[in-house]
Amino acid sequence: MTARNLPLIATLVVFIVAYALCAMQFPAMLSLRVVANLLTDNAYLGVAAVGMTFVIISGGIDLSVGSVIAFTGVFLAVVIRAGIDPITAFVLVLIITTLFGAVMGAMIHYLETPPFIVTLAGMFFARGACFLLTTDSIPIDHPTWDFITSLNYRLPGGGRLTLVAMIMLVVFLAGILVAHFTRFGTYVYGMGGNRQSAELMGVPVARTTVAIYALSSGLAGVAGIVFALYTSAGYSLAATGVELDTIAAVVIGGTLLTGGVGTIAGTFVGVLIQGLIQTYIIFDGTLSSWWTKIVIGGLLFAFILLQRGLVHVAARRRAAARMAAA
């Protein structure tokens, strides 16, 4: 039981230690306002990372996430400018992105093509679609839109929990529910453990694969909406490389890239760690924002080492325990 939660605990410990160190240097970082901003600033990343966690646990990868986020923003900006109501636009774009993911999933399963290749193609495709719609950065301006972006919950101490932060929290909670309390969740873990065994045990592999990529692209669509609400614009070149940031958050969160092992909650902490580094850099004021990338790179290495170590220690302890029991 504990062995299974070790990576998650390790991530949590790293986050707490890092946060404590930051707070020691900048006590202001302890305020609720900073925490709320951290959630808002990373909401789109978090939403996309939930979908990515499912994909990676199933043993796959989705490289199209960043492009789908950009496409969503551009699509929203274009159709709202054309006079369509934002709510209708949301529904439309979610249908499009979910179908897009379903098609990728179907190609992965039926054409027996590696997810890396299919979603790489999907990445170019979605990015290309952005440029087809427009090459400009289009501001979004609509009364309903303004109302939606103004929604927030006042926290004690002056912070605001924005709508996008709330969306992210809800997506995480829903993700945890789906991963651990539904059959679909078990199928995802099962396929990541051993695809052939899962199939022989009666897991509907075709349906599940399609659903996993549909979920990932659908959530990338939600992340795109969140990103558009956050920036109030649609731009073809937005969110480049976000797929890699999400993969980093997922891995730092304790999910194994080989599939079968990982948690949504861990991904949440992974996103928080990335946000924390950015916040620190902003507080410091002298550091280049590229330090974020360097620190994340370092953390990724550290985490992979840490996980290896923990898994090793756990295995040894277990073997010893079995021996004692025998």
Place this chain on the structure above:
Amino acid sequence: MTDDRSTAHAATSGAPAGPGDHRSGADDAPLLEIRGLSKSFPGVRALDGVDFRLHAGEVHALLGENGAGKSTLIKVLTGVHARDGGEIRLGGVPIDAADTADAQRLGIGTVYQEVNLLPNLSVADNLYLGREPTRFGLRSARRTAAMARELLAGYGLSIDVTANLGDYSVAVQQIVAIARAVDLSGKVLVLDEPTASLDAGEVQTLFGIVRRLTARGIGVVFVTHFLDQVFALCDRATVLRNGRLVGERRIAELGRLELVTMMLGRELEAAQLHRRRGEGPKGEAFLAFEGFGRHAYVNPFDLEIRPSEVTGVAGLLGSGRTETAKLLFGIKEADAGSATADGAPLRLASPRAAVAAGFAFCPEDRKTEGIVGDLSVRENIMLALQARRGWLNPLSRGESKALADRFIKALDIRTPDAEKPIRLLSGGNQQKALLARWLATEPRFLILDEPTRGIDVGAHAEIIRLIERLCDEGLALLVISSEIDEIVAYSDRVLVLRDRAHVGMIEGADVTVDRIVGAIAAEGPATAAGVPA
């Protein structure tokens, strides 16, 4: 595996129903009827117009050499492969399972030969994958666990069902796979070599469960290479050879020799399962282990290894057999004692060091650890030799082809050609290829852990010929096996283990089944596989 039927029957005494107890005659309408089933893979006609009939309440053995088409028949039946032709009826109704879930819904539960379930899920989730109890649409982990505990209690297994399946031994995993299939089988239970990693006690538990199921009218298809188990458990047998039906017989009317002849298409004398001893150069020990051991793993022991000598290793599951092998091969480093090779100290800190010293180890868990599925048969055979030579010194293609072909011939590995991906071979043929991998390194000291598991009788005889030949060439062997009569058939001396300690060495004329069983069971309740208690 001697020709001794009484041995087989003794193992079942005390069981609720004997093998002669036929609950249904051949004239009843069969529960499952397969007619003219055909299935081809590129280059192989795996099934060619096969008929098969299973009656309610019977245990039906499906037998044949490695590659005969047994697993293929099961996979076509359960919707893993689509058939090319033929008809399948269940309870008189034509069926055509689209996938395994479909077959499960029809009431056919299956333990596949290669399946290892899902090591990263909990035991309970493995048991109830796809049919977990739900509340308000959500899985109830607590109820799943409670059900799993109750289910496993029926198998005498009380383990933490919330722990990952991968934390448990292969034997426990196998029992979980069986429990799952039994629980799924409303009408038909299919077991494809389920006993390959079980010890004698677990086999008896399984037999008890199978008999309870047949009493409830469930038909059981049982694939195995342990002929003792066929005679102990089954009512009828269908034999396949090269994808064709050889015949269907009642076990009660079938002799062991006749059965083997049906399987192989030629006669195999009992003597061929015995090793002819002793023309190789007998000599001084070239390896010596003194006080060799590891804390909480294997108690310190002394062992000398001489050329041309076969040392059998006997003991119950968990007695430290495999652990001894892992220690000798450097997979676990010893923390006590010393090893010497040709008088010089030898440090066995890693398998690499062991390989450098001329050791080779063919492990027990070949199914999961050994084969590289997408590499060809030739590449799989060459792997260890190539690793030993170093990657900068590759074998020429011609050399490696010739070597692979030699082993394919020597071990009778059934494959259209050496370039076929190994995962497409039948289970038994994959194992033979793994054996070839280690033989190709031309070791001085070869450790074999359960070398004949999943290998057919014909190939079994060939492996014994091979052991003979290798000994004549001066190779030293350490062979671990749960089959005592097999150990007796080829060992010069037998090391007996109990509770992770070496408790005795039986040599020369004393190497008999009775002596070994006596030594294993000197204290504590113990029955060895296929041997009367």
